[in-house]
Amino acid sequence: MPHCIIEYAKELEKVVTPSSINNAVYQGALKSELFEYSDIKTRALSFDVHQLGSVKKDFIHVTLKLLSGRNIEERKKLSHLVLHELSQMGLSDVSLTVEVCEIEKGSYAKVVVS
Numbered sequence: 482m483p484h485c486i487i488e489y490a491k492e493l494e495k496v497v498t499p500s501s502i503n504n505a506v507y508q509g510a511l512k513s514e515l516f517e518y519s520d521i522k523t524r525a526l527s528f529d530v531h532q533l534g535s536v537k538k539d540f541i542h543v544t545l546k547l548l549s550g551r552n553i554e555e556r557k558k559l560s561h562l563v564l565h566e567l568s569q570m571g572l573s574d575v576s577l578t579v580e581v582c583e584i585e586k587g588s589y590a591k592v593v594v595s
Contacts, residue, residue: 482584483547485510485563487525490539490575497570499525505570506543509563515555533576540576541567549583556581 485506493502503523510521533540543563551559560579567577 482520483510483516483522483545483559485521485523486544486546487523487541488544489525489527489541490531491527491529493539493541493572493575494527497572499527501570502541502567505566506563509566510545510559512562512566513555513559515551515559538576539572539574540578541572542576543567543579545579545581546584547581548586548589550586551581551583 487502487506489499489502503525507521507523510516510523511518531537531540545559545563547556547559560581564577564579567579
């Protein structure tokens with residue numbers, strides 16, 4: 482944990498690579514010191530169609546899903562560090578947002594198939 486799901490405007494690929502967005506999120510999660518490097522999972526989805534209010538504005542939105550049990554200060558630290566890493570990418574006129582969502586431990590299931 483965590484699962485870092487990155488949603489972003491496809492137009493951003495003209496100025497930044499998806500892997501650099503992915504790396505910024507990974508680095509923010511790692512700097513939180515809440516997870517081992519091998520436990521951080523990131524993936525990105527681009528959107529051709531999007532709208533922010535009455536305009537089409539570029540965006541990056543990150544959802545950080547982690548098992549329940551972290552306190553509010555840990556979750557706040559995590560979201561702020563990820564947001565900081567994204568804000569250091571040199572983008573302009575872009576909406577950057579990060580949210581932390583808890584996964585209930587009792588209902589979470591996992592298996593690694595080899």
